[in-house]
Amino acid sequence: MTATALPAGAFQLRKPSALPGFGLTLGFTLTYLSLIVLIPLGVLIWRASGLGFEGIWHVASSPRVLAALQTSFVISFAAAALNAGFGLIVAWVLTRYSFPGRAVLDAIVDLPFALPTAVAGIALAALYAPNGWVGAWLDPLGIKVAYTPLGIFVALVFIGLPFVVRTVQPVLADLDREIEEASATLGANRRQTILRVILPPLLPSVLTGFALAFARAVGEYGSVIFIAGNMPFRSEIAPLLIVVQLEEFNYAGATAIATIMLAISFVALLAINLLQSFSRRRFGHV
Numbered sequence: 162m163t164a165t166a167l168p169a170g171a172f173q174l175r176k177p178s179a180l181p182g183f184g185l186t187l188g189f190t191l192t193y194l195s196l197i198v199l200i201p202l203g204v205l206i207w208r209a210s211g212l213g214f215e216g217i218w219h220v221a222s223s224p225r226v227l228a229a230l231q232t233s234f235v236i237s238f239a240a241a242a243l244n245a246g247f248g249l250i251v252a253w254v255l256t257r258y259s260f261p262g263r264a265v266l267d268a269i270v271d272l273p274f275a276l277p278t279a280v281a282g283i284a285l286a287a288l289y290a291p292n293g294w295v296g297a298w299l300d301p302l303g304i305k306v307a308y309t310p311l312g313i314f315v316a317l318v319f320i321g322l323p324f325v326v327r328t329v330q331p332v333l334a335d336l337d338r339e340i341e342e343a344s345a346t347l348g349a350n351r352r353q354t355i356l357r358v359i360l361p362p363l364l365p366s367v368l369t370g371f372a373l374a375f376a377r378a379v380g381e382y383g384s385v386i387f388i389a390g391n392m393p394f395r396s397e398i399a400p401l402l403i404v405v406q407l408e409e410f411n412y413a414g415a416t417a418i419a420t421i422m423l424a425i426s427f428v429a430l431l432a433i434n435l436l437q438s439f440s441r442r443r444f445g446h447v
Contacts, residue, residue, distance in 0.1 A: 202423065209420040212413050220417040225393055226402065233399040234425060236310060237378035240317035245371040248325025249363065255326070256333040273320045278383025285316055286388040308390030313398065316385050317378040324377060325370030332366040368437040372430055379426055
């Protein structure tokens, strides 16, 4: 059977495939996403809309809410950026080199996935407290980690690293090493090979890992509250402020803060995805 040619400029919904079931799988996908994602988010926005635009703006412009949002998003962005760089290095070491204990090190990367967030927060707080193993060395230098914004940063780096490593690893494994040898043969030095040959095809996966780490960090709660100190206007995160509003039975205020976080996160992730799409078109994908 031959495919029927479409007129010039005609829109084709789907490409011909040897495997049937497009309609069934598309219906299942839309239903599943609606039940799991769209309907809960729709209810959240609907509950917040009860305040009206002025009510939501009043909540958003509150000094305490602004401080909490700034703490959450700025530190989450910084932690995700650090993980993007060091996660790439960790993925490179685990993929390109063979050494004793590599399998153990590779398994350790996944520990933040499996470790309960509360346990991670308690462990980090005990480690970086002024009398902790690491904090005892940092305290004489005037560096305080636990119960400060720096502690939030440490916790978010801890929980976000696996997202970058596991996203970049498969792309690195599929990257043909012959192109590196060809680059060296053509006279490129190591710096030129890294910047012009290796990094461009890795950029889309690094951006994906960055987006995942950023999204996880923005909504992180359990590992942060134990090490942050939770002081308003200094180390209070937005998810904690939502919990405080719920404990005070201010459901409208809690949903308003959650809706504001949702809107900011959506805009940020949309910008990252657009940058990722541009990098795929510009550099290609392997």
